[in-house]
Amino acid sequence: MKGPARASGRGSLLKFVPPEEVKNVRGSLDLWEYVEKVMPVVKEVKARGLEAVKKYNKAFDNYEGCVSLSQEDFASYSKESLVSLFEEVLEQLSAFHKQTAPKDSAFSSKGVRAVTLWRPVERLGAYVPGGLYPYPSTALMTAGVAKALGVKEVTVATPPKFATSEVMASAFLASKVDSVLAAGGAHGVSALAYVAGAHKVVGPGGPYVQAAKLLVSVDVPIDMIAGPTELAVIADSSADPEEVAYDMLAQAEHGPTSFALLVSTDEGLVLEVEKRVKGEEVEGGLYATVVRDLEEAKRLVSELAPEHVSVYAETYEPPVAGAASFKAPSPFLDYSAGPNHVLPTSGWAKARGPLGPVDFMRWTTLVEVFPEAADLLKLAAELARLEGMKYHAKAIEYKLSKIL
Known part of the structure; x- marks a missing residue:
């Protein structure tokens, strides 16, 4: 079945695309352009520290107030009922992330004992964006989860207009x-x-934020490219068009560089969704295509590898995605379901998933050698000689001589 061979009607937000053009809905956002734009900013903050931060606060936000806030500072601005609300959400988020956290493990074979140890990052930097409204949920998903997993020190950076809200x-x-x-x-x-000296920087944001993360990753590890927002909805004739429409509008309201794509086996559903989004006001792009079957839908979405996928279909096999939900709106995952809402964008979902315990932890391996490892030591020495590493070989052969 081919997609509707017509343009969207007047006033419609939904743009129809043939299946072969689905790969283009992400648009022409070139992160390299933003890297060039923010490079002077990153370099100046690296060189001049807090003075440069104050300069750019004045230039970009017309803010000349205090930059560094302590627990006492933001405690004085807080509201007890909101703190209780956020703590309740954090109970679910923390329980999920603790359950999925990696555990220490040991391996023994042929005279070698190797142990993998997982420990929290000592000092984490979390970026919490803010546009027209603040994003407390991102503070919970980044800083809150990190502290629950044992990170000793967490510093958050957020736009000045929300820092003391x-x-x-x-x-x-x-x-x-x-x-x-x-x-x-x-x-x-x-x-x-x-300035904060974070050992790792995590968090979502627009292209300027992600470009800056790429640049600071020369010195400090980061989590991933996490923004702008992306959604694909896979739906068949059993789907509720109003539920699908709201799901798409929810992710498209993040901004002009966001998109929501409907991939459906039923043209009638697409037309019903079009009716429901008509006249709504969102800045992000809304797209739809019609495919032969759910297998084709899964293939197209997996090639796109968006951050969010919502499935409204009678059969369910998840495609490649940052996070997927089955007959549940993607915004539920954004807030209180348990998994993290900081998700890979720009196709990064082909190689990784949501922000999770591994992003807040470091790991190391410890190796102990016993006499039974003689054959493995001989192999190692032979490999060292093949690579021209004379002293690698001598170090291994000396150890071999001591255990034989």
Whole structure:
């Protein structure tokens, strides 16, 4: 079955695309362009520290107030009922992430005992974006989860206009954040790396934020490219068009660089969804295509590898995606289901999933050698000789001589 061979009607937000053009719905966003734009900012914050952050706060946000906020500061702005609300959400988020956290493991074979040890990152930087409204949920998903998993020190960077708001201060307090930097965008990310001295930087954001994360990753590890928002909906004739429409509108309201794509086996459903989104106001792109069957839908979505996938179909086999939900709206995953809402975008879902316990932890392996490892030591020495590493071979052969 082919998609509707017509343009969208006047006033419709939904753009119809043939299946072969689904790969183009992500648009022409070129992150390299943003890397070039933010490079001077990142370099200056690295060189001049807090003074550069203050400069860019003035230039971009017309803010000249305090940049560094302590627990006492944001505690004074918080509201008890909001703190309680956020703590209740964190119970579910923490339970999920603790359940899925990697455990220490040991391996023994042929005279070698190797142990893998997992430990929390000592000092984490979390970027919490803010547009027209604050995002307390992102504070919970990043800082709150990190503290629940044992990260010793967490610093959050967020735009100044929200840093001392009642909502965000309550989220910081519930999340047990240690300090807050009132700085957004590229200079906020840079402040986490070069002012707060974070050992890792995580968090979502627009292209300026993600470009800055790429640049600071030369010095400090990051989690992933996480933004702008992406959604694909897989639906058959059993789907509720109103539920599908709301799911798509929810992710498209993130901004003009976001998109929501409907991939359906039923043209009638697509037309019903079109009716329901008509006249609504969202900045992101809404797209739809009609496919032969759910297998084709899965293939197209997997090739796109968006951050969110919602499945409204009688059969369910998840495609490649950052996170998938079955007959549940993607915004539920954004808030309180348990899994993290910081998700890979730009096709990164082909190689990784949501922000999770592994992103808040470091791991190391310890190896112990016993006499029974003589044959493996001989193999190692032979490989070293093949690679021209004389002293590698001598070190191994000396150990071999001591255990024989």
